[in-house]
Amino acid sequence: MTADALLPAEAAPRALRRARDAVVPATRAFLARLDDTSAAIAAYHLGWTDAAGAPIRNGGGKAVRPALATLSAQAAGAPAQVGIPGAVAVELVHNFSLVHDDVMDGDTERRHRPTVWAVWGSTSAILTGDALLALAQEVLLDSTSPHRAAAARLLAEATRHLIRGQVQDVAFERREDVTVAECLEMVSGKTGALLSASAAIGAVLAGATPEVVDALSTFGAQLGIAFQLVDDLLGIWGDPEVTGKPVFSDLRSHKKSLPVTYALTHGGRPGRELAAWLASADPTGPDPTGVARAAELIDAAGGRDWAAAEAHRRISAATHALASVPLLSGPREELIAIAHFIVAREA
Amino acid sequence: MTADALLPAEAAPRALRRARDAVVPATRAFLARLDDTSAAIAAYHLGWTDAAGAPIRNGGGKAVRPALATLSAQAAGAPAQVGIPGAVAVELVHNFSLVHDDVMDGDTERRHRPTVWAVWGSTSAILTGDALLALAQEVLLDSTSPHRAAAARLLAEATRHLIRGQVQDVAFERREDVTVAECLEMVSGKTGALLSASAAIGAVLAGATPEVVDALSTFGAQLGIAFQLVDDLLGIWGDPEVTGKPVFSDLRSHKKSLPVTYALTHGGRPGRELAAWLASADPTGPDPTGVARAAELIDAAGGRDWAAAEAHRRISAATHALASVPLLSGPREELIAIAHFIVAREA
Numbered sequence: 073m074t075a076d077a078l079l080p081a082e083a084a085p086r087a088l089r090r091a092r093d094a095v096v097p098a099t100r101a102f103l104a105r106l107d108d109t110s111a112a113i114a115a116y117h118l119g120w121t122d123a124a125g126a127p128i129r130n131g132g133g134k135a136v137r138p139a140l141a142t143l144s145a146q147a148a149g150a151p152a153q154v155g156i157p158g159a160v161a162v163e164l165v166h167n168f169s170l171v172h173d174d175v176m177d178g179d180t181e182r183r184h185r186p187t188v189w190a191v192w193g194s195t196s197a198i199l200t201g202d203a204l205l206a207l208a209q210e211v212l213l214d215s216t217s218p219h220r221a222a223a224a225r226l227l228a229e230a231t232r233h234l235i236r237g238q239v240q241d242v243a244f245e246r247r248e249d250v251t252v253a254e255c256l257e258m259v260s261g262k263t264g265a266l267l268s269a270s271a272a273i274g275a276v277l278a279g280a281t282p283e284v285v286d287a288l289s290t291f292g293a294q295l296g297i298a299f300q301l302v303d304d305l306l307g308i309w310g311d312p313e314v315t316g317k318p319v320f321s322d323l324r325s326h327k328k329s330l331p332v333t334y335a336l337t338h339g340g341r342p343g344r345e346l347a348a349w350l351a352s353a354d355p356t357g358p359d360p361t362g363v364a365r366a367a368e369l370i371d372a373a374g375g376r377d378w379a380a381a382e383a384h385r386r387i388s389a390a391t392h393a394l395a396s397v398p399l400l401s402g403p404r405e406e407l408i409a410i411a412h413f414i415v416a417r418e419a
Numbered sequence: 420m421t422a423d424a425l426l427p428a429e430a431a432p433r434a435l436r437r438a439r440d441a442v443v444p445a446t447r448a449f450l451a452r453l454d455d456t457s458a459a460i461a462a463y464h465l466g467w468t469d470a471a472g473a474p475i476r477n478g479g480g481k482a483v484r485p486a487l488a489t490l491s492a493q494a495a496g497a498p499a500q501v502g503i504p505g506a507v508a509v510e511l512v513h514n515f516s517l518v519h520d521d522v523m524d525g526d527t528e529r530r531h532r533p534t535v536w537a538v539w540g541s542t543s544a545i546l547t548g549d550a551l552l553a554l555a556q557e558v559l560l561d562s563t564s565p566h567r568a569a570a571a572r573l574l575a576e577a578t579r580h581l582i583r584g585q586v587q588d589v590a591f592e593r594r595e596d597v598t599v600a601e602c603l604e605m606v607s608g609k610t611g612a613l614l615s616a617s618a619a620i621g622a623v624l625a626g627a628t629p630e631v632v633d634a635l636s637t638f639g640a641q642l643g644i645a646f647q648l649v650d651d652l653l654g655i656w657g658d659p660e661v662t663g664k665p666v667f668s669d670l671r672s673h674k675k676s677l678p679v680t681y682a683l684t685h686g687g688r689p690g691r692e693l694a695a696w697l698a699s700a701d702p703t704g705p706d707p708t709g710v711a712r713a714a715e716l717i718d719a720a721g722g723r724d725w726a727a728a729e730a731h732r733r734i735s736a737a738t739h740a741l742a743s744v745p746l747l748s749g750p751r752e753e754l755i756a757i758a759h760f761i762v763a764r765e766a
Contacts (some may be wrong), residue, residue: 107583109590172549176542179499195523198545199586202519202552206578209556213572223562231553236454239546243456 082131084413087406091131091139094152095159096120102160102211110203113188113196117157117171123191133183137162137270138175139410144274144288146403147394155274157215161227162270164208169234169266171201176242193240205231217277226276231267237261244328255333256297257302263303264296271295287397294390297412301383302415304329305376308367314419320363326350330382331375346370383415431760434753438486439479441499442506443467449507449558449729460535460543464518470538475663480530484509484617485645486757490500491621491635491753493750502621504562508574509617516581516613519549531663549688552578564624577616584608591675595694602680603644610650611643618642618754636745641737642758646729649762652723655714661766667710673697676704677729678722686720693717734758 079322099118103111119131139157145155173179175197183188189197210226214284240258244250250304271292275285306315307322307329315321322329328350330338335343336350353362370376390411394404446465450458462468466478485506493503520526521534522544528534536544549714559571566701587605591597618639622632653662654669654676669676675683683697693716700709717723737758741751 099468105579107586109586110582148489168549168702172545176545194541195589198519198523199582199589201549202515202580203579204580205549205552206575209571209575210579213568213575221560221571224568224571228553228556228560232452232550235457235546235553239454242542242546267709313525412477 082407083406087143087410088135088139088413090152090389091159092135094142094156095135095138095163096132098156098160099163102207105210106203109196110200113192113200113330114167114204116191117167117184117188117200119183123186126229135163135270136410136414137166137266140267140292140295140407141274143403143407143410145278146274147288147407148275148280148284149400150274150278154217154278157217157220158223158227158270158273158277161208161223162266162273163210163212164204164211165227165231166266167232168201168204168208169238171204173196175201176238180391181316182214191225197406201360215277217279219277223273223276226269226273230265231262233265235261237263238264248257248351250328250333252333252337255330257329259285259300259330260293263300264293265298267299268292281397283406284399285395287393287399289338290393291390291407291411294386294393295414298383298386298390299414301330301379302417304331305379305383305418306419308370309376311418316419320367323363323366324352331370331379333375335370335373335375338378339369339375342369342372346373358377387411387415421502429758430753434757435486435491437499438489438506439482441489441503442480442485442510444480445503446507446510448509449554452557453550453554454485454541457547460539460547460553461514461667463538464514464535464547466532475669482510483757483761484513484613487614487617487639487642487754488621490505490754490757491618492625492748492751493621494754495622495625495627496747497621497625497739501564501625502643504558504564504567505570505574505617505620505624507571508555508558509613509620511558512574512578512581513613515551515555516585518544518551520585522548523585525571528663529608556755562624566624566626570620570623570734572621573616573697577612580608580612581606584610584612595698597675597680599677599680599684602675602677606644606647606677610647611640614643615639628744631696631744631746634746635645636739637740638737638754638758639734641740642761645730645758647734647760648677648726648733649764651678652730653724653764653766655679655717656723658765662766667714668676670710670713673700678717678726681725682717682720682722685725686716686722687717689719730762 103114106114112125116123119128119133119141121127141159141162142152142155171188174182175189175194175297179187180190188200208227209224212227217223237258237260240263244258268289272289273283275288304322307319307327308331310317312319318324335346339346346366348360349366391408394407429480430465450461455462459472463470466475468474488506488509489499489502517529518535520538521529522541527537528535535547542648553573556571559574564570565700584607588609591605615636619632620635622635651669654674655667655678657664659666665671667717682693693713696709696713738755741754
């Protein structure tokens with residue numbers, strides 16, 4: 073019997089749903105502080121409304137970060153409510169980074185819908201992202217927790233690491249010699265930093281010990297790397313119907329994701345053929361034969377197996393971190409269920 | 420004898436120089452936390468280095484906001500040192516907004532030098548701005564003041580108002596019927612909010628009473644409007660040699676600044692002729708005769724006199740606010756000297 077079998081299959085979706093139900097009204101109340109334009113654009117980006125402002129039922133993302141933040145408070149022995157400002161704040165920072173990323177990458181579609189800049193232009197997208205980042209701090213600093221300053225500091229530092237990761241990602245696009253270690257470091261910033269903060273911020277707001285905060289932080293950091301590995305696998309082999317992205321989307325844009333980097337640096341002949349394809353093929357062209365062949369090469373070079381195995385290793389490390397400190401067992405089991413859910417997801 | 424004559428002419432430049440000397444090393448220490456790329460771009464933008472990273476002696480801006488922040492702490496009876504985290508933070512937020520503004524406006528030059536996006540591209544400019552905004556919060560939350568959370572909250576709220584002002588500014592560009600009152604409200608956000616926070620944040624860090632904080636905040640808010648009025652006048656009639664901007668620069672870009680808005684809405688025949696010119700002339704074309712004529716029309720319509728008088732009225736209101744609360748007289752006189760310096764400046 074594996075660890076997975078001990079967890080009811082519904083535990084993660086239920087925890088995510090619960091977090092979303094709690095965090096959406098709280099987020100809505102804070103968005104009302106923004107100017108009408110930024111608030112409307114944010115509501116669209118969050119999946120709550122269409123571009124004309126009409127409400128969408130059951131819209132919105134998976135709420136992984138809010139779920140981690142509220143469970144983090146609960147695991148430290150506090151009510152979920154104590155983690156809500158953290159949950160709202162990490163979700164705002166996550167969405168700030170998505171809105172700006174789409175401008176920088178020139179991506180016109182996200183979650184089957186046009187991106188913010190594609191609808192309103194890049195000026196509005198930059199301003200809306202800025203507003204979400206500033207608002208995230210306000211949410212935390214308005215909380216009644218005596219530990220709000222520590223929570224705000226944690227989030228500001230995580231934002232700095234997130235940006236560092238994005239800067240590295242941009243720099244790597246122009247380099248041919250990126251190692252797997254460098255790529256993992258970039259991912260630790262770009263994806264790991266905010267998931268780490270999400271998993272720790274509830275405990276910080278609850279006044280947990282440094283040991284508990286550190287363990288939850290490590291859990292989130294490892295989970296973040298697993299999350300990105302799965303994202304990278306889905307970016308190549310994900311079902312377009314489920315992911316909402318074109319087939320082989322990351323290969324079309326020549327993205328040097330983790331499986332690609334592994335294949336290029338460990339992949340022998342298929343790796344060298346992949347490098348030649350990346351150097352020659354036009355990233356903007358359609359070339360469906362070329363990208364299918366590139367996907368085969370990554371697989372043959374071991375990039376696909378390595379990424380899947382590495383994701384599982386990171387989930388083990390994440391789970392292991394939680395075993396070292398006293399945490400309430402119910403919330404801890406739910407955190408672990410979310411970790412397993414993340415590696416098993418299809419979109 | 421006017422109030423101006425009571426102030427030694429050197430008081431403001433001396434206070435600004437002192438603030439810059441204190442804030443530059445502190446800012447440098449915090450910028451070292453950023454990734455190397457963002458730190459280098461920020462050092463260039465702040466005027467400390469050239470685009471290749473070589474140091475520039477005596478570079479950098481006027482340090483109005485840092486001077487307000489340190490004097491704010493001193494006026495409330497604390498050492499200047501208490502205001503330094505506030506001074507660094509407001510300067511970082513100011514520069515975040517400049518870097519993003521230049522991307523959004525497509526401006527290729529600032530302070531006689533190419534803008535960040537013009538040198539490194541808009542992706543790096545967006546990321547550097549994001550990094551400066553996040554870092555500003557970290558600076559405050561790392562301070563040893565027991566009031567750091569209140570100071571961080573003040574700055575986050577000011578950033579929200581600043582962004583609201585920028586959103587209004589963008590919206591006004593597409594409207595023909597903006598009133599002077601709407602324009603003043605936009606300026607209260609875009610320029611007033613951060614100057615208001617700058618003038619109050621030192622007192623907040625010093626643990627001053629709400630009355631003292633409110634008075635300093637009003638001082639900064641009124642000063643901000645005066646600052647923008649003078650900026651708008653310099654944008655039309657400033658000496659290109661001193662401002663570093665082309666002659667009539669704001670008219671070339673058809674910017675609906677305060678003097679223009681006044682002329683359009685109060686200016687009778689010259690105002691109507693100005694409206695016709697704005698509706699017909701190509702904003703991207705050179706047309707030196709047209710812009711010179713537009714400047715004459717604004718003057719004839721009373722826009723120039725009104726803006727200059729309004730700036731003085733705002734400085735009076737700012738000074739008046741400081742008279743209502745107990746403040747240390749030396750720092751208060753320096754705050755007033757800076758206010759007068761701002762309306763008298765030529766760049």
